[in-house]
Amino acid sequence: MSKTLTIEELTRVEGHGGITIIIEGETVKDVKMNIFEGPRFFESIIKTVYYDKIPDIMRRICAICTASHSLASIRAIEHAFNIDVSDQTQILRDLLIHGETIESHALHVFMLALPDYLGYPDALKMASDHLDKVKAALELKKAGNLIHNTISGREVHGMNERVGGFSRIPSERKLENIREEMLKVKAAAELGVELLARKEPQLNFNSKNIFMALNPGEKYGFIGDEILISDGSRHNINDYLNIVKERVVNYSTSKISTYKNHPFMVGALARLILNKNKLEGTAKTMFKKYQQLIREDNPLSNNIAQAIELVHSVERAEFLVNELLSRGVRDEHLPSVKVKEARGVGAVEAPRGILYHDYTFDKSGCVIKCNVITPTAQNIANMEKHYREIVEALIKEEENMIKRHLELVARAYDPCISCSTHIIRVKR
Amino acid sequence: MTWIIKNEKPKIGVFSLTGCAGDQLMILNLEDTLIELLAKFDIKSFQEASSYSENTKLDIAFIEGSVSTDHDLKILKNIRENSSLLVAIGDCAINGCVQAMRNNQTSIAERMLDVYGVKDNVYNALEPKGVGEYVKVDAEIPGCPIEKEEVFNAFISLLNGDMPLIPDYPVCVECKLNGYPCVIIEESKPCLGPIITAGCDARCPGLGLDCIGCRGAIRGETNAKAELETLRKRGYNDKYIINRLRFFAGNFEDIKNLGVREASKGERDE
Ligand code: SF4
Numbered sequence: 028m029s030k031t032l033t034i035e036e037l038t039r040v041e042g043h044g045g046i047t048i049i050i051e052g053e054t055v056k057d058v059k060m061n062i063f064e065g066p067r068f069f070e071s072i073i074k075t076v077y078y079d080k081i082p083d084i085m086r087r088i089c090a091i092c093t094a095s096h097s098l099a100s101i102r103a104i105e106h107a108f109n110i111d112v113s114d115q116t117q118i119l120r121d122l123l124i125h126g127e128t129i130e131s132h133a134l135h136v137f138m139l140a141l142p143d144y145l146g147y148p149d150a151l152k153m154a155s156d157h158l159d160k161v162k163a164a165l166e167l168k169k170a171g172n173l174i175h176n177t178i179s180g181r182e183v184h185g186m187n188e189r190v191g192g193f194s195r196i197p198s199e200r201k202l203e204n205i206r207e208e209m210l211k212v213k214a215a216a217e218l219g220v221e222l223l224a225r226k227e228p229q230l231n232f233n234s235k236n237i238f239m240a241l242n243p244g245e246k247y248g249f250i251g252d253e254i255l256i257s258d259g260s261r262h263n264i265n266d267y268l269n270i271v272k273e274r275v276v277n278y279s280t281s282k283i284s285t286y287k288n289h290p291f292m293v294g295a296l297a298r299l300i301l302n303k304n305k306l307e308g309t310a311k312t313m314f315k316k317y318q319q320l321i322r323e324d325n326p327l328s329n330n331i332a333q334a335i336e337l338v339h340s341v342e343r344a345e346f347l348v349n350e351l352l353s354r355g356v357r358d359e360h361l362p363s364v365k366v367k368e369a370r371g372v373g374a375v376e377a378p379r380g381i382l383y384h385d386y387t388f389d390k391s392g393c394v395i396k397c398n399v400i401t402p403t404a405q406n407i408a409n410m411e412k413h414y415r416e417i418v419e420a421l422i423k424e425e426e427n428m429i430k431r432h433l434e435l436v437a438r439a440y441d442p443c444i445s446c447s448t449h450i451i452r453v454k455r
Numbered sequence: 456m457t458w459i460i461k462n463e464k465p466k467i468g469v470f471s472l473t474g475c476a477g478d479q480l481m482i483l484n485l486e487d488t489l490i491e492l493l494a495k496f497d498i499k500s501f502q503e504a505s506s507y508s509e510n511t512k513l514d515i516a517f518i519e520g521s522v523s524t525d526h527d528l529k530i531l532k533n534i535r536e537n538s539s540l541l542v543a544i545g546d547c548a549i550n551g552c553v554q555a556m557r558n559n560q561t562s563i564a565e566r567m568l569d570v571y572g573v574k575d576n577v578y579n580a581l582e583p584k585g586v587g588e589y590v591k592v593d594a595e596i597p598g599c600p601i602e603k604e605e606v607f608n609a610f611i612s613l614l615n616g617d618m619p620l621i622p623d624y625p626v627c628v629e630c631k632l633n634g635y636p637c638v639i640i641e642e643s644k645p646c647l648g649p650i651i652t653a654g655c656d657a658r659c660p661g662l663g664l665d666c667i668g669c670r671g672a673i674r675g676e677t678n679a680k681a682e683l684e685t686l687r688k689r690g691y692n693d694k695y696i697i698n699r700l701r702f703f704a705g706n707f708e709d710i711k712n713l714g715v716r717e718a719s720k721g722e723r724d725e
């Protein structure tokens with residue numbers, strides 16, 4: 028006898044998504060993550076657009092990762108046309124991406140993961156007993172937004188970061204504001220780690236995870252041109268198509284990715300495992316303290332990995348502002364660009380993992396071919412793997428209990444924050 | 456304009472069709488006032504349209520995202536039937552946003568082939584449109600994304616039985632009020648400010664950039680031909696300008712009619 032277990036609307040995955048599991052007797056026959064977000068066909072509609080406005084359109088793929096999309100897009104264009112950027116530009120971009128991480132992780136850690144851990148159905152209900160924690164989350168989110176606003180021009184879909192640099196360099200006074208704000212929210216970020224650490228994930232997983240993250244260079248960060256894989260190999264991002272194999276499935280508008288035919292994982296846990304030696308300051312201390320809670324085979328550890336990154340990004344943002352101020356900020360002109368027939372790949376660690384943009388241009392500088400792979404799409408196969416494990420382990424339990432655990436795992440992956448933030452969840 | 460509030464705490468829902476969820480996020484970005492503001496409403500749903508399945512009657516439904524699949528359409532009709540007021544938030548819900556920029560230029564089948572390598576429309580995708588193409592819309596809050604002050608004010612207006620007040624003049628006005636130099640005149644940039652709805656405080660010109668039209672063309676007031684003429688004089692060719700005009704206005708009559716398929720091959724004369 029076969030039965031079907033469905034979670035119709037899970038937490039949305041860049042929109043709407045669900046899980047379907049088919050069980051026969053005591054074996055799991057099939058596991059599907061269905062994504063029925065309407066397709067927007069960005070890779071198709073962008074064709075014929077002149078390079079200078081491509082990032083402005085492509086960033087609209089996602090609100091919570093808008094800066095990641097715009098920077099991946101910008102870097103792909105710069106690689107195609109061989110454009111170098113100044114040190115100041117690099118620091119400002121780093122700062123921007125740390126801001127995005129702060130905002131995104133704050134939402135996920137406090138509003139989404141924490142209610143699960145503290146036994147509340149959603150953040151609003153949690154607020155009635157733990158107003159301080161919800162306020163802390165909002166303060167952190169606001170701090171991340173302040174960075175976004177200052178560097179990019181708006182909290183969502185900014186415009187100031189351009190191919191070659193920035194249109195306007197933020198004033199020293201505005202940068203000082205960022206520093207002040209970072210100092211204020213440091214304690215809130217640390218609170219996130221402490222709260223999650225009190226609740227050890229209770230589920231066990233047996234399969235090993237393959238991790239992928241960008242090599243950020245000397246410091247723990249989110250921008251790089253080299254892919255690190257937990258099997259020890261390293262690859263230039265230009266090879267990404269050989270690393271990340273995508274296929275189309277009819278039950279989902281997202282494509283499914285594998286590495287050498289195996290599912291793999293991107294995101295905070297992957298970054299932390301692959302780049303942990305680069306952590307500094309409080310983040311390093313906290314990582315050491317809770318190392319035994321961060322289990323490589325357990326996707327729930329992604330929650331605490333995010334919390335540690337949150338601490339890191341707040342400190343790093345403060346450091347980067349100091350760096351900018353000690354050098355003295357200067358106005359810079361955007362470089363002139365010589366367009367040509369060319370192809371370029373750019374990658375950035377979005378809050379949820381590696382994000383690739385890949386463009387081919389004609390000789391007039393208009394894009395004729397485009398490919399984007401988002402972190403959520405890369406994680407789907409791994410999520411399905413973990414759903415299967417959960418159901419197999421709990422197969423004798425009642426349905427609601429299985430469903431609750433499936434949701435717990437899905438949320439740990441943080442599929443799409445603006446969607447899965449259960450600030451308010453309605454009883455059916 | 457006013458509306459009659461039936462409940463002291465209006466029952467509201469925030470729903471999302473196909474988009475980036477940026478407008479919901481802008482509401483959450485009201486960090487300082489969020490908790491107090493939301494407490495004034497009886498919130499029945501804040502996202503996923505399907506949590507609506509129990510068919511609660513609503514006083515106000517806020518909808519973000521475009522209608523891009525038959526599933527979207529079904530949800531939309533259900534929401535409309537069950538809500539006294541329907542407010543479209545963000546450019547996706549109003550004009551179809553960037554995903555509509557190729558409407559009338561490429562077919563869904565071509566886009567399917569491009570992105571998924573198959574022709575069949577397995578996802579039942581529709582040409583992206585704003586919700587007003589299918590149902591009556593009572594108010595619109597423009598922007599990609601919406602401005603948070605504007606949405607805050609809209610919430611307060613609605614709470615008091617008034618309809619939200621949205622500017623009906625172009626971005627240029629805000630540019631002048633701020634004393635920004637015109638980026639068309641000074642720098643020959645292809646700015647769309649003259650035909651785009653104000654309310655962003657001219658963010659882009661304030662940063663020395665040209666407006667790409669994210670708040671949408673001003674309805675009934677837009678002279679797309681004149682904009683085309685202005686930019687032609689600055690040395691941009693038709694293909695480039697029309698491509699640009701379509702970014703946020705693929706469904707806008709005036710602009711749709713300017714460009715046919717050929718014109719989209721957007722090369723720029725250098
Ligand atoms: S209008 Fe813009 S911000 Fe709003 S959902 Fe659409 S793409 Fe996102």
Ligand code: SF4
Binds near residue numbers: 657666667668671
């Ligand atoms: S200036 Fe134009 S593109 Fe920029 S924010 Fe305003 S309406 Fe949007």
